Amino acid sequence: MNTVPKSGVAHEAQALKIRRRRFNVSLLLGGTTIIFWLIVALVGPMVAPHAPGQVVDLDVFSPASSALPLGSDYLGRDVLSRMLIASRFTVSIALLATLLAATVGVFCGLLAASSGWIDAIFSKLFDTLSAVPSLMFGLVVIGSLGASIPVLIGTLATVYSPGAFRTSRALARNIAVLDFVTVARARGETLSYIVLREILPNLVGPLAADFGLRFVFVTLLLSGLSFLGLGVQPPNADLGALVRENIAGLGFGAAAVLVPTFAIASLTIGMNMVIDAVSGGRRAGGRR
Amino acid sequence: MTLSGDPLVRLAGLEISVRDAQGQDKIIVRDISLEVQPGEVLALIGESGSGKTTIALSMLGYTRGACRISGGTVEVAGHRLDGLPEARLRGLRGRVVSYVAQSAAAAFNPMLPIMRQVIEPALVHGLMTREVAEDKARGLFRALALPRPDTVGDRYPHQVSGGQLQRLMAAMALITDPALVIFDEPTTALDVTTQIEVLKAFKAVVRDLGTTAVYVSHDLAVVAQIADRICVLRDGMVQEQGRVEEILFLPRQDYTRALVAAAAARVPAAPMPDLPRDAGDPPLIQMRDVVAGYGGVDAQGNPQVRILGGVSFAIERGKVLGVIGESGSGKSTLARVVAGLHAPASGRVNLDGYTLEGEIRHRDKEQLRRIQLVFQNADTALNPAVSVGEAIGRPLTFFHALRGTDRKAEVVRLLDLVRLPAALAGRLPGELSGGQKQRVNLARALAARPDLLLCDEVTSALDPVVAEAVLDLLIDLRRELGLAYMFITHDIGIVRAIADEVMVLYGGVPVELASHEALEGPLHHPYTRLLMASVPELRPGWLEAANSAFSCGSSAGAGHAAGCRFFQRCAISRPGLCDVLDPAVHVGAGQTIACHLGFDGLQAAPRIAQGAIPA
Ligand SMILES: Nc1ncnc2c1ncn2[C@@H]1O[C@H](COP(=O)(O)OP(=O)(O)O)[C@@H](O)[C@H]1O
Ligand code: SF4
Ligand SMILES: [Mg+2]
Numbered sequence: 069m070n071t072v073p074k075s076g077v078a079h080e081a082q083a084l085k086i087r088r089r090r091f092n093v094s095l096l097l098g099g100t101t102i103i104f105w106l107i108v109a110l111v112g113p114m115v116a117p118h119a120p121g122q123v124v125d126l127d128v129f130s131p132a133s134s135a136l137p138l139g140s141d142y143l144g145r146d147v148l149s150r151m152l153i154a155s156r157f158t159v160s161i162a163l164l165a166t167l168l169a170a171t172v173g174v175f176c177g178l179l180a181a182s183s184g185w186i187d188a189i190f191s192k193l194f195d196t197l198s199a200v201p202s203l204m205f206g207l208v209v210i211g212s213l214g215a216s217i218p219v220l221i222g223t224l225a226t227v228y229s230p231g232a233f234r235t236s237r238a239l240a241r242n243i244a245v246l247d248f249v250t251v252a253r254a255r256g257e258t259l260s261y262i263v264l265r266e267i268l269p270n271l272v273g274p275l276a277a278d279f280g281l282r283f284v285f286v287t288l289l290l291s292g293l294s295f296l297g298l299g300v301q302p303p304n305a306d307l308g309a310l311v312r313e314n315i316a317g318l319g320f321g322a323a324a325v326l327v328p329t330f331a332i333a334s335l336t337i338g339m340n341m342v343i344d345a346v347s348g349g350r351r352a353g354g355r356r
Numbered sequence: 357m358t359l360s361g362d363p364l365v366r367l368a369g370l371e372i373s374v375r376d377a378q379g380q381d382k383i384i385v386r387d388i389s390l391e392v393q394p395g396e397v398l399a400l401i402g403e404s405g406s407g408k409t410t411i412a413l414s415m416l417g418y419t420r421g422a423c424r425i426s427g428g429t430v431e432v433a434g435h436r437l438d439g440l441p442e443a444r445l446r447g448l449r450g451r452v453v454s455y456v457a458q459s460a461a462a463a464f465n466p467m468l469p470i471m472r473q474v475i476e477p478a479l480v481h482g483l484m485t486r487e488v489a490e491d492k493a494r495g496l497f498r499a500l501a502l503p504r505p506d507t508v509g510d511r512y513p514h515q516v517s518g519g520q521l522q523r524l525m526a527a528m529a530l531i532t533d534p535a536l537v538i539f540d541e542p543t544t545a546l547d548v549t550t551q552i553e554v555l556k557a558f559k560a561v562v563r564d565l566g567t568t569a570v571y572v573s574h575d576l577a578v579v580a581q582i583a584d585r586i587c588v589l590r591d592g593m594v595q596e597q598g599r600v601e602e603i604l605f606l607p608r609q610d611y612t613r614a615l616v617a618a619a620a621a622r623v624p625a626a627p628m629p630d631l632p633r634d635a636g637d638p639p640l641i642q643m644r645d646v647v648a649g650y651g652g653v654d655a656q657g658n659p660q661v662r663i664l665g666g667v668s669f670a671i672e673r674g675k676v677l678g679v680i681g682e683s684g685s686g687k688s689t690l691a692r693v694v695a696g697l698h699a700p701a702s703g704r705v706n707l708d709g710y711t712l713e714g715e716i717r718h719r720d721k722e723q724l725r726r727i728q729l730v731f732q733n734a735d736t737a738l739n740p741a742v743s744v745g746e747a748i749g750r751p752l753t754f755f756h757a758l759r760g761t762d763r764k765a766e767v768v769r770l771l772d773l774v775r776l777p778a779a780l781a782g783r784l785p786g787e788l789s790g791g792q793k794q795r796v797n798l799a800r801a802l803a804a805r806p807d808l809l810l811c812d813e814v815t816s817a818l819d820p821v822v823a824e825a826v827l828d829l830l831i832d833l834r835r836e837l838g839l840a841y842m843f844i845t846h847d848i849g850i851v852r853a854i855a856d857e858v859m860v861l862y863g864g865v866p867v868e869l870a871s872h873e874a875l876e877g878p879l880h881h882p883y884t885r886l887l888m889a890s891v892p893e894l895r896p897g898w899l900e901a902a903n904s905a906f907s908c909g910s911s912a913g914a915g916h917a918a919g920c921r922f923f924q925r926c927a928i929s930r931p932g933l934c935d936v937l938d939p940a941v942h943v944g945a946g947q948t949i950a951c952h953l954g955f956d957g958l959q960a961a962p963r964i965a966q967g968a969i970p971a
Contacts, residue, residue: 266742
C-alpha cells in the first residue's frame with residue numbers, strides 16, 4: 069500500500085476558503101463604492117465649496133492645496149466642486165436611463181413571453197434596434213435633436229432596452245412552461261395575474277443582476293458621449309465631460325483628469341463586483 | 357491486482373462533507389465502512405438524499421460541487437483514491453472503475469455516432485487499437501442483447517430507444533474490462549417493459565464477465581434481481597448490510613422493514629360504496645371518441661401528429677379511474693384535454709352530461725372549479741416565490757371569495773386535511789421536503805372543492821416510503837370528501853391499489869378497460885399482460901423466471917396508419933390481420949379489450965405464447 073499525500077484534499081479546502089473570502093470581500097468593496105457614489109450624488113452639490121462655473125484660481129492645473137483639495141482645472145476652476153456636480157449628473161442620468169430601459173424592456177419582454185404575435189412584433193423591433201451600433205445611434209440622435217438631458221436619457225434608454233427585453237423575455241418564457249403556471253391557467257386566472265403574480269416574482273433576482281450590468285453599460289456610453297462633447301453641456305458637466313475638457317492635463321498627471329477617470333472606473337467596477345458576488349452567491353446556494 | 361480473498365473495494369470510515377453558503381462544513385455521509393468482494397454485486401439502496409450516489413461516486417475518487425472526502429479511506433483494486441491528485445484519478449477512471457449513469461441520453465454526445473463514443477475509453481487509455489476495440493464493442497452489444505449488434509454502432513444516439521441507449525452506455529463502461537462498474541439508477545428512467553429487458557441484459561453480462569459492480573437504486577425489487585448483497589442507507593449512514601435474502605426476509609432495522617413493506621404489493625383499498633344517484637343521471641365526467649394531437653387539423657378532423665386516437669370512458673362520482681401506459685402513450689395529454697389545457701381535435705368531454713368547451717377561456721368558472729389538476733413534479737408545480745399559505749389561499753379567493761381571517765382559517769383546515777402542520781403556511785416551497793410539497797400541491801387543488809381530481813403521476817417522483825404515505829392520504833381523502841379521481845400512473849401496482857376501473861393506453865389508444873375485479877382476472881390484452889408481467893417482484897430469481905409475456909421485439913414501432921398499434925411487439929399477433937385492420941373491441945363482463953383475438957382467442961393464447969418465446 070502506497071502512502072497517499074493528503075495535499076489534494078487540503079488544497080481543495082484552501083481553494084474553497086479563498087473563493088468564499090473573495091465573495092465577501094467583493095461584495096463589501098463593491099457595495100461600499102456604490103453607496104459612496106450614491107451619497108456623493110445626493111449631497112455633493114450642496115456641500116460643494118464653489119459654484120461649478122466659478123474661476124477660483126489664476127493658475128490652471130494647479131496641484132492640490134488646502135484651499136483646493138483636488139487642485140484646479142484647465143480654466144482654473146475648483147476640481148472638487150466640479151467633481152461633486154459631475155457625479156450627480158452621471159449617476160442620476162445613468163440611473164434614470166437604466167430604470168427607463170429596464171421598465172420598457174421588462175414590460176415588453178413579459179408581454180412578448182405571453183403572446184405569440186406580440187412576441188413576433190417586439191422581437192423584430194428590438195432586434196432592429198440592437199443592430200445599430202450604440203455610439204453611432206447616440207451620435208445621430210443627439211446630433212439631430214440637440215444635447216439636452218431628456219434627450220440624453222431617452223437615447224441611453226433606447227440603446228439599452230433591447231437587452232433588458234431579451235433577458236426578461238427569455239427568463240419569462242422558461243418560467244411560463246412550468247407546471248405552476250399551467251395550474252394557474254387551468255384555474256382560469258387572467259393573463260395579467262399570471263404574469264404579475266406567478267411569473268414576475270421569480271424574475272426579480274436575475275433581473276436585478278441584469279439591471280446592475282445595464283447600469284454599467286449606460287455609464288460607459290454616457291461617459292463616451294460626453295467625451296465626444298455630446299453629453300451634459302457647459303457650464304455643467306458629467307464625469308466624461310470632465311475627462312474631455314481636462315485631457316490636456318494628462319501629460320503632467322493633473323488631478324482634474326485623473327480623478328473623474330478614476331470615478332468612472334470605480335463606479336463601473338464596483339457595480340460589477342456587487343453583481344458578481346450576488347449572482348455567484350446565488351449559484352453556490354442553488355447547488356445545495 | 358488484488359490477491360484472492362481480499363476485497364476489491366474497501367471503504368473504511370468514509371466521511372464526506374459539503375461546504376454550505378455560510379462557509380460551514382456539513383457532513384452528508386458519515387462512517388461508511390463496506391467491502392465488495394471480486395465478482396460480487398453490491399446494491400446501495402435508500403431514498404433520495406440518503407447519500408447513495410455520493411458514496412458510489414467516491415469509488416471513482418469523485419465528489420460533487422463543494423463536497424469533499426473529509427475522513428476515512430477509499431480503496432479500489434489496490435488504489436487509494438482519497439486524496440489522489442486529479443491527474444492520477446483520470447488515469448484510473450474508465451479503466452479501473454467505470455460508471456453507468458441514470459440518463460444515458462445525457463451521457464452521449466448527440467452529434468457523434470455511437471460506436472466512436474463506446475470505444476473512446478479504450479482508446480483514451482491506449483488499451484487497444486480501434487479495430488480490436490470495435491470488435492470488442494460488437495461482442496458486448498451482442499452480450500447485452502442489442503438488436504442488430506453489428507450495425508447499431510453506426511447510429512446516432514437519438515436513433516435508438518432509451519432502453520437501448522442505456523445498454524450502449526453499459527457497453528461503454530465495460531469496454532475497458534474495468535475492475536469495478538458503478539451503476540447509478542440505470543433503469544429508473546425507463547418504462548417497466550423496457551426495464552426488464554435492460555435488467556436481463558445487465559444481469560447476463562455481469563454474470564458472464566464476472567464483473568464486480570456497485571448498483572445504486574431506490575427500488576428494492578429491482579435490486580433483489582441483480583445484487584448479491586444489499587447495503588441500506590439512510591441520512592448518510594449505513595442502516596443495515598446483508599445478503600439479499602437477509603434484507604428481504606429477515607430485516608433487522610425498522611427502516612429496512614418500512615422499505616420492504618413499501619416495496620411489497622399493496623393491499624387494495626376498500627372499494628367505495630356507490631354514491632346514491634338516479635338511474636338516469638349522467639356520469640360525472642364522460643369522454644367520447646376524443647382525438648387529440650399537435651399541429652393543424654385536416655378536413656377529417658385529424659391532427660397532424662395524433663397523440664390520442666378515439667378515447668372514450670366515464671367516471672362516476674366518487675370513483676377512481678386508473679389510467680396506465682408507458683411514457684409517451686398520451687396519459688398526460690388525456691389529463692390536459694379534460695382540464696381544458698389542450699383542445700381535442702374531435703370528440704367530446706361531458707361534465708354531468710353537459711359538453712365542456714375545448715379551451716379554458718370558454719369554460720365557466722364553476723366548470724373550472726369542479727375539475728382540478730395535480731402534477732407529478734411538486735418542485736415545478738409550486739411557485740418557488742409564493743408561500744404555502746398564499747398558494748393554497750389563492751383558489752379560495754378565486755373560487756370562493758374568501759379573504760382575511762376566513763381564508764387563513766380555511767388554509768389551516770386544508771393543511772390539516774393533508775396532514776401538514778399549520779405552521780407551514782408561512783414557508784416557501786424551497787423549504788419543504790418532496791412529500792410535503794406534494795401534499796401542499798394536493799391541498800391547493802382541494803381548496804377549489806373539486807368533484808374530480810386529475811392526478812398525473814403524483815407519486816412517481818417521491819421516494820417509496822413517502823409515496824406510500826401520499827397514496828394512503830389520497831385514499832383517505834376520497835373517502836372523506838367523496839372525490840372522483842382520474843389517476844394517471846405508469847405503475848400498475850398503484851392502479852391495482854386505488855382504482856375502481858382501469859384504462860390501459862398504448863400509443864394513445866385504449867387497449868383495455870377493466871373493472872377492478874376484471875383486472876385481477878386472467879384475461880387481458882397482450883399489452884396489459886406484458887405490463888403486469890414486467891413489474892419486478894420482491895424476490896430473488898424473479899427475473900430469471902419472468903418470460904416476456906406475449907411480447908417479443910423491444911421497441912414500439914413507428915406509428916402506422918392502420919392495424920393494431922401493439923402489432924410489432926405482440927408475440928401472438930396474426931400477420932395479415934392485425935397489421936391491416938384496426939382491432940375490434942370485444943366487450944366482456946366488466947371489461948372491454950381491443951384485440952383481434954377476442955376473449956376466446958386470448959384464452960387459448962397463453963399456450964401459443966409459451967411455445968413461441970424462449971424463456
Ligand atoms: N407540444 C408538443 N408538440 C408535439 N408533440 C408533443 C407535445 N407535447 C407532447 N407531445 C407528444 O405527445 C405524446 C404523448 O405525450 P404525453 O401525453 O405527455 O404522454 P405520457 O403522459 O403518457 O407520457 C408524446 O409522444 C410527446 O412527445
Ligand atoms: S390485435 Fe393482434 S397484434 Fe394487436 S394485441 Fe391483439 S393479437 Fe396482438
Ligand atoms: Mg406524463
